[in-house]
Amino acid sequence: MGGVTIKDVAAAAGVGIATVSRVLSGSGPVSEATRQRVLAAASALEYRPSALGRGLKTRRTGGMGLLVTDAADPFCAELTAGVLACARTQGAHVILDATREDPEAEAEALERLAEQRVEGVIAMPVQRDPAVWQALIRLGLSVVFVGRTVPGLPAVPGVLADEAGGVRSVVEYLAGLGHRRIGFLGGRAADGLAQREEAFRAALADLGIATEEDLFARARPTADSAYAAAASLFQRRPDLTAVVAGGHRLGEAAVLAARELTLRVPADVSIAIVEDVPWSELCDPPLTAVAHPARDMGYRACELLLRAPSRAPGRPVVLATELMVRASCGPITGSPRTGRSR
Amino acid sequence: MGGVTIKDVAAAAGVGIATVSRVLSGSGPVSEATRQRVLAAASALEYRPSALGRGLKTRRTGGMGLLVTDAADPFCAELTAGVLACARTQGAHVILDATREDPEAEAEALERLAEQRVEGVIAMPVQRDPAVWQALIRLGLSVVFVGRTVPGLPAVPGVLADEAGGVRSVVEYLAGLGHRRIGFLGGRAADGLAQREEAFRAALADLGIATEEDLFARARPTADSAYAAAASLFQRRPDLTAVVAGGHRLGEAAVLAARELTLRVPADVSIAIVEDVPWSELCDPPLTAVAHPARDMGYRACELLLRAPSRAPGRPVVLATELMVRASCGPITGSPRTGRSR
DNA sequence: GTCTAGAATGGAAACGTTTCCAAAACGGGT
DNA sequence: ACCCGTTTTGGAAACGTTTCCATTCTAGAC
Numbered sequence: 202m203g204g205v206t207i208k209d210v211a212a213a214a215g216v217g218i219a220t221v222s223r224v225l226s227g228s229g230p231v232s233e234a235t236r237q238r239v240l241a242a243a244s245a246l247e248y249r250p251s252a253l254g255r256g257l258k259t260r261r262t263g264g265m266g267l268l269v270t271d272a273a274d275p276f277c278a279e280l281t282a283g284v285l286a287c288a289r290t291q292g293a294h295v296i297l298d299a300t301r302e303d304p305e306a307e308a309e310a311l312e313r314l315a316e317q318r319v320e321g322v323i324a325m326p327v328q329r330d331p332a333v334w335q336a337l338i339r340l341g342l343s344v345v346f347v348g349r350t351v352p353g354l355p356a357v358p359g360v361l362a363d364e365a366g367g368v369r370s371v372v373e374y375l376a377g378l379g380h381r382r383i384g385f386l387g388g389r390a391a392d393g394l395a396q397r398e399e400a401f402r403a404a405l406a407d408l409g410i411a412t413e414e415d416l417f418a419r420a421r422p423t424a425d426s427a428y429a430a431a432a433s434l435f436q437r438r439p440d441l442t443a444v445v446a447g448g449h450r451l452g453e454a455a456v457l458a459a460r461e462l463t464l465r466v467p468a469d470v471s472i473a474i475v476e477d478v479p480w481s482e483l484c485d486p487p488l489t490a491v492a493h494p495a496r497d498m499g500y501r502a503c504e505l506l507l508r509a510p511s512r513a514p515g516r517p518v519v520l521a522t523e524l525m526v527r528a529s530c531g532p533i534t535g536s537p538r539t540g541r542s543r
Numbered sequence: 544m545g546g547v548t549i550k551d552v553a554a555a556a557g558v559g560i561a562t563v564s565r566v567l568s569g570s571g572p573v574s575e576a577t578r579q580r581v582l583a584a585a586s587a588l589e590y591r592p593s594a595l596g597r598g599l600k601t602r603r604t605g606g607m608g609l610l611v612t613d614a615a616d617p618f619c620a621e622l623t624a625g626v627l628a629c630a631r632t633q634g635a636h637v638i639l640d641a642t643r644e645d646p647e648a649e650a651e652a653l654e655r656l657a658e659q660r661v662e663g664v665i666a667m668p669v670q671r672d673p674a675v676w677q678a679l680i681r682l683g684l685s686v687v688f689v690g691r692t693v694p695g696l697p698a699v700p701g702v703l704a705d706e707a708g709g710v711r712s713v714v715e716y717l718a719g720l721g722h723r724r725i726g727f728l729g730g731r732a733a734d735g736l737a738q739r740e741e742a743f744r745a746a747l748a749d750l751g752i753a754t755e756e757d758l759f760a761r762a763r764p765t766a767d768s769a770y771a772a773a774a775s776l777f778q779r780r781p782d783l784t785a786v787v788a789g790g791h792r793l794g795e796a797a798v799l800a801a802r803e804l805t806l807r808v809p810a811d812v813s814i815a816i817v818e819d820v821p822w823s824e825l826c827d828p829p830l831t832a833v834a835h836p837a838r839d840m841g842y843r844a845c846e847l848l849l850r851a852p853s854r855a856p857g858r859p860v861v862l863a864t865e866l867m868v869r870a871s872c873g874p875i876t877g878s879p880r881t882g883r884s885r
Numbered sequence: 886g887t888c889t890a891g892a893a894t895g896g897a898a899a900c901g902t903t904t905c906c907a908a909a910a911c912g913g914g915t
Numbered sequence: 916a917c918c919c920g921t922t923t924t925g926g927a928a929a930c931g932t933t934t935c936c937a938t939t940c941t942a943g944a945c
Contacts, residue, residue, distance in 0.1 A: 204683075206901055217925035222903060229904090230922060247678065252658045253599045254901030257930045262595070264638075264659075272627055273838070278620035285614055285641050289648075294655055296606075297639040299627050306631075313636055316594045317606075336589065341546075456825055478822065483798055485827025496615070548931055559895035564933055571934090572892060596931030599900045 205248045214242035225250060256318060264294050265506055266314035268307060268324040270393075272299045275449065275478055276495050277325070280347065283499025284323060291507050302392060302422065304328040315340055321506040323499075326351050327391070347502040349393050350517060359517030360502040364475075367491035367522030368400035368445070369407075371473045374489075374524060375443045376408050379533035380471060384416045384434050384444035386451040392422050397447045397475055416441060420451060427454035435462055435470070442533050443471035449478045456484060467531035477525055486528035494520045547588045556584035567592060598660060606636050607848055608656035610649060610666040612735075614641045617791065617820055618837050619667070622689065625841025626665060633849050644734060644764065646670040657682055663848040665841075668693050669733070689844040691735050692859060701859030702844040706817075707742040709833035709864030710787070713815045714746035716831075716866060717785045721875035722813065726758045726776050726786035728793040734764050739789045739817055758783060762793060769796035777804055777812070784875050785813035791820045798826060809873030819867055828870035836862045 207225075211218040216235055223229040224239040231239075242248075256262040267284050269277035281297065288295050296319060298310040307327045314322055321343040326334070331353045334344055338357070346359035375383055385401050388394035398417070405412050415438060420430035431454040434444065446452035452474030456466070464470050466486055474481070477492035497520055505518070549567075553560040558577055565571040566581040573581075584590075598604040609626050611619035623639065630637050638661060640652040649669045656664055663685040668676070673695045676686055680699070688701035717725055727743050730736035740759070747754050757780060762772035773796040776786065788794035794816030798808070806812050808828055816823070819834035839862055847860070 207903095208901080211925095218902085219904075219925055219927095220923085223924090226903075230924095232923065235923080247682070249654070249657045249682065251599070251660055251901050253595050253604070253660055254930090255903075257593070257595045257599055257901075257932085258903045260930075267639075271624065273617075273621045273624040275615075275617070275620070278617070278623075279615045281620075281639070282613065282615040282641065285639065289640075292655070294638050294640070294659060296636050297609075297623070297627065298631075298636070299624065312591070313634070315591045317636060318593055318595055340589070340591065453822070453825055480795070480820065480822035480825065483795060483822065483827075484825050549933095550931080553895095560932085561895055561897095561934075562893085565894090568933075572894095574893060577893080593931050596900090597933075599902085599931080600933045602900075 205246045207248070207250065209246055210239065210243050210248050213246060214239045260318075262318050262320060263292060264296060264317065264319040265503070266296045266298070266310070266317075266319045266322040266324075268298055268300055268310055268314075268322060268326075270300050270302050270325050270327065272297065276348075276476060276493060279495035280325075280499035280502075283496035283501075284503045285499075286496075287500045287503035287507070293507060300325070300327050302327055308333065311337060315342065321345065323347055323502045323506055325349055325393075343506060345502045345506045346517070347498055358505045360498045360505065361517050361519050362493040362498060363519050363522050364396050365400040365403070367493075367524065368397055368475060369404040370522075370524040371445060371475070371489070371491050372401060372404035373408065374526070375445070375471060375473065375530060376410065378443075378471065378530060380443040381410055381533075382413075382416065382438065382441045382443075383410075384418065384438065384441045385447065386427070386430055386434065386444060386455060387417060387419050387447040388422060388451070389419065392448075394447045401445060401447075420454070422450065424450060424454065427451045428458055431455045431458035432462065435459065435464065441470065443473070443530065446472065446474040449474060449476045452476070452478070452488065452490070456488070466529050468534060471530035473530055481525065481527060484529070489527045489530045490525050492523045492525050494522070547590045549590070549592065551588055552581065552585050552590050555588060556581045602660075604660050604662060605634060606638060606659065606661040607845070608638045608640065608652070608659075608661045608664040608666075610640055610642055610652055610656075610664060610668075612642050612644050612667050612669065614639065618690075618818060618835060621837035622667075622841040622844075625838035625843075626845045627841075628838070629842045629845035629849070635849060642667070642669050644669055650675065653679060657684065663687065665689055665844045665848055667691055667735075685848060687844045687848045688859070689840055700847045702840045702847065703859050703861050704835040704840060705861050705864050706738050707745070709835075709866065710739055710742035710817060711746040711749075712864075712866040713787060713817070713831070713833050714743060715750065716868070717787070717813060717815065717872060718750050718752065720785075720813065720872060722785040723752055723875075724755075724758065724780065724783045724785075725752075726760065726780065726783045727789065728769070728773055728776065728786060728797060729759065729761050729789040730764055730793070731761065734790075736789045743787060743789075762796070764792065766792060766796065769793045770800055773797045773800035774803065777801065777806065783812065785815070785872065788814065788816040791816060791818045794818070794820070794830065794832070798830070808871050810876060813872035815872055823867065823869060826871070831869045831872045832867050834865045834867050836864070 207218050207221050211221045221239050223231050224236050271277055300307040304327050323345045325348045326346055344357050350359045387398040402412055418430040418434040420426040427450045446455045455472050459466055466472055474488055474490045477490035481488035481490050549560050549563050553563045563581050565573050566578050613619055642649040646669050665687045667690045668688055686699050692701045729740040744754055760772040760776040762768040769792045786797055788797045797814050801808055808814055816830055816832045819832035823830035823832050
């Protein structure tokens with residue numbers, strides 16, 4: 202039976218339940234003899250203290266919620282691994298849920314987490330309305346944002362990647378190679394890609410390169426839409442010499458579209474991608490990318506949640522991104538693109 | 544405050560706690576007027592029923608554990624997404640943990656899950672000793688294995704991919720292209736790659752192709768070790784014309800090693816990989832692979848857990864794998880490998 | 886106006902812990 | 916033998932629910 206309770210252990214050891222509790226939780230004074238007897242009884246009965254009873258009494262569950270946008274996404278998966286690694290060091294458990302960029306799904310997940318009385322939530326926030334998060338905090342749970350933030354919530358700690366720095370470095374790199382007509386593949390604002398586009402524009406402006414709206418393409422977060430955006434961009438602007446993909450899906454689309462249009466990379470067009478992926482080495486050519494420290498971000502976020510639940514950090518923690526220079530970007534060539542003849 | 548209890552709601556609505564409970568859980572008869580009053584009070588107070596109190600009383604938590612070997616691994620991540628998708632339909636929550644192929648870590652995670660009183664566990668089992676799992680079942684939780692099984696536990700439902708069929712199909716495919724000296728990149732038995740090697744041998748035998756031990760290489764589950772194994776295999780047997788990689792890590796290693804040794808794929812050597820990865824299309828050349836229905840496997844496992852917790856299935860559910868024929872395998876060429884001159 | 890069936894409601898017990906507090910046991914000094 | 920301080924111990928309350936059961940209320944039938 203699974204129904205072994207502290208009472209059974211107490212009876213088996215011939216002591217009171219209070220004593221059993223003291224032995225198991227290691228608090229309070231217990232004579233060595235009783236201690237051994239209780240331990241023996243507990244293991245003989247295969248006793249597992251109920252987290253429900255304990256949580257009810259102590260008002261602490263040692264659990265946390267983790268809300269990612271998509272559990273199968275490499276970035277989210279890596280982030281999750283980081284959170285788990287940190288949680289394990291503290292003996293905390295992690296309730297995982299995916300929001301699919303859907304505010305409603307997110308709200309439901311938060312509701313569930315609140316009912317489960319987790320002590321905190323690590324979230325890639327979808328809902329931009331601060332009220333939802335404030336309600337959560339009012340409920341007594343601490344919140345840590347990761348990967349994104351919600352404006353208007355300075356009191357909520359966050360762990361971000363230095364998106365702006367990453368985008369800037371890749372733009373500067375491309376500009377250094379001589380590129381001036383650089384396309385950008387982005388997404389809807391809701392997909393968290395807005396800041397990358399923003400950073401892209403800013404970097405261009407700082408370099409004194411004019412931005413042409415024509416060089417921006419936006420896709421919905423599906424592979425098809427990404428492909429369509431990339432293909433359309435390449436065809437719309439045969440004169441573009443480089444493209445920055447704002448996410449790994451968009452990067453894949455760019456590679457595939459370029460291949461389909463028989464554009465040589467990087468001879469005809471340079472491709473760089475924001476959000477490195479494990480397979481960028483394996484691509485042909487290997488993809489130049491801005492790498493995010495996803496695992497560290499998860500680890501740090503979890504640390505923030507567990508170690509300093511109440512601290513009010515002025516600013517979010519920003520972890521550095523790294524430009525991984527590989528072979529998919531090259532110097533601009535004198536001759537115009539040969540077109541799509543094979 | 545988060546400390547709003549059912550008592551507060553009862554007081555605010557001017558009713559007894561029993562009535563509040565009836566309204567909220569939808570059980571028992573309540574007059575429409577009180578119903579509205581209670582609902583109003585509950586939402587005004589932002590009341591969230593405590594899963595702890597409820598779970599304690601009802602002895603059901605609506606939670607399940609998910610134990611994968613590595614949260615960041617694409618297969619595990621996809622599997623996780625499937626579990627989450629199914630769990631969501633039932634309003635269940637999922638406690639995720641990673642075992643890192645470490646029986647000790649697995650045991651700790653199981654301990655935690657048992658304390659949390661989850662109703663079931665979906666696991667990629669590491670520990671092969673049935674006792675651990677039997678203990679868990681004796682505790683009252685149901686167990687579903689996914690991706691692997693533990694021999695000697697016929698009563699535990701499982702969801703597997705048709706590894707044997709997948710390996711067989713790729714071997715037959717390669718044999719059909721004329722290959723006879725086919726290498727295999729595998730791992731330690733503990734890594735769950737043994738069955739693939741087994742299937743590989745069986746498929747070869749069925750085709751009447753002799754197996755040479757020299758054509759087998761085994762790596763520890765690190766990128767370095769995989770690379771070393773692949774490189775060593777290629778150099779040891781310059782006469783081999785094809786290689787089957789038993790996992791995605793090994794496949795990456797094979798591609799990189801082939802590239803490093805300037806072997807042309809598939810002209811000099813054909814490469815096929817067991818466990819498709821999202822980027823196989825993007826490789827050069829695109830990788831022929833055996834694809835596992837990871838998401839479906841997760842979904843099915845979760846269904847098994849939630850819908851039929853007590854059924855005793857004779858055999859595990861086996862989902863089909865699919866051979867994704869791409870460009871990394873080609874017909875055998877008459878001329879021997881040109882060696883590693885560029 | 887009384888009676889009764891049925892609906893609506895509230896009190897209290899129980900779930901498995903932790904922890905406060907009082908009681909018991911013990912040991913050493915007088 | 917007695918007392919006192921210290922160490923151990925056990926009983927009981929509390930945590931927030933659900934649910935059994937008894938009670939009150941409503942309304943329709945006589």
